[in-house]
Amino acid sequence: xxxxxxxxxxxxxxxxxxxxxxxxxxxxxxxxxxxxxxxxxxxxxxxxxxxxxxxxxxxxxxxxxxxxxxxxxxxxxxxxxxxxxxxxxxxxxxxxxxxxxxxxxxxxxxxxxxxxxxxxxxxxxxxxxxxxxxxxxxxxxxxxxxxxxxxxxxxxxxxxxxxxxxxxxxxxxxxxxxxxxxxxxxxxxxxxxxxxxxxxxxxxxxxxxxxxxxxxxxxxxxxxxxxxxxxxxxxxxxxxxxxxxxxxxxxxxxxxxxxxxxxxxxxxxxxx
Ligand code: KIV
Numbered sequence: 001x002x003x004x005x006x007x008x009x010x011x012x013x014x015x016x017x018x019x020x021x022x023x024x025x026x027x028x029x030x031x032x033x034x035x036x037x038x039x040x041x042x043x044x045x046x047x048x049x050x051x052x053x054x055x056x057x058x059x060x061x062x063x064x065x066x067x068x069x070x071x072x073x074x075x076x077x078x079x080x081x082x083x084x085x086x087x088x089x090x091x092x093x094x095x096x097x098x099x100x101x102x103x104x105x106x107x108x109x110x111x112x113x114x115x116x117x118x119x120x121x122x123x124x125x126x127x128x129x130x131x132x133x134x135x136x137x138x139x140x141x142x143x144x145x146x147x148x149x150x151x152x153x154x155x156x157x158x159x160x161x162x163x164x165x166x167x168x169x170x171x172x173x174x175x176x177x178x179x180x181x182x183x184x185x186x187x188x189x190x191x192x193x194x195x196x197x198x199x200x201x202x203x204x205x206x207x208x209x210x211x212x213x214x215x216x217x218x219x220x221x222x223x224x225x226x227x228x229x230x231x232x233x234x235x236x237x238x239x240x241x242x243x244x245x246x247x248x249x250x251x252x253x254x255x256x257x258x259x260x261x262x263x264x265x266x267x268x269x270x271x272x
Pocket of ligand 1: 050051055092189191212221222223
């Protein structure tokens with residue numbers, strides 16, 4: 001099976017995403033961190049490409065998303081934006097770039113937009129950062145919210161477990177989701193929360209809700225390296241693995257090494 005046949009080839013915008021929810025068209029979103037991969041992801045028919053701060057784990061090998069810097073995210077975002085024509089490109093604001101003050105958050109969001117060429121930014125959190133969210137949107141920068149398991153708060157949570165299992169946390173999440181919509185966010189990611197809560201959030205919000213480990217919603221997002229089977233050994237319940245690229249790559253590399261050692265590469269046709 002090849003690329004998904006995209007019926008609407010126009011650039012995906014915040015307006016288009018809202019229309020997709022209204023018409024019950026599901027939104028497909030995937031991470032990318034570099035030009036070559038972003039081009040493939042876009043040409044496959046993805047609606048949204050996320051330059052996630054998961055680049056900290058996937059690209060740099062850090063244990064958490066916390067160490068990645070604003071300059072590093074801008075580098076990844078600029079590379080991705082160059083490779084994408086149709087999809088909306090969203091860049092995560094990294095840890096520490098929007099939590100300190102409203103002004104700093106606005107300045108850093110503007111830097112991401114101006115220096116990378118992406119279409120929007122994503123921030124983790126609800127009521128705690130609502131003034132900053134309002135300020136960034138007032139500056140003309142579209143925001144995708146992120147609630148539930150927010151990996152930048154992993155040390156506060158004490159791990160990557162399911163969030164909002166208890167009624168109090170579920171009620172706060174629902175309230176935060178409404179606040180984000182009222183503030184003007186154009187969509188919302190919910191991560192690792194019960195499917196019943198996701199259903200309620202989708203029903204009560206008019207903006208699209210995109211889930212990861214959160215059951216059925218208006219769309220889904222995954223980390224590309226996880227769903228392509230490059231992150232060997234990472235098999236959480238919510239992850240569907242669509243390919244085993246680690247094996248494909250290892251087999252290809254093994255064959256190359258064998259050919260080099262046996263002087264079977266290059267042959268005459270591959271030589272000048
Ligand atoms: O950084 C990331 O990849 C994300 C997704 C998991 C939603 O935020």
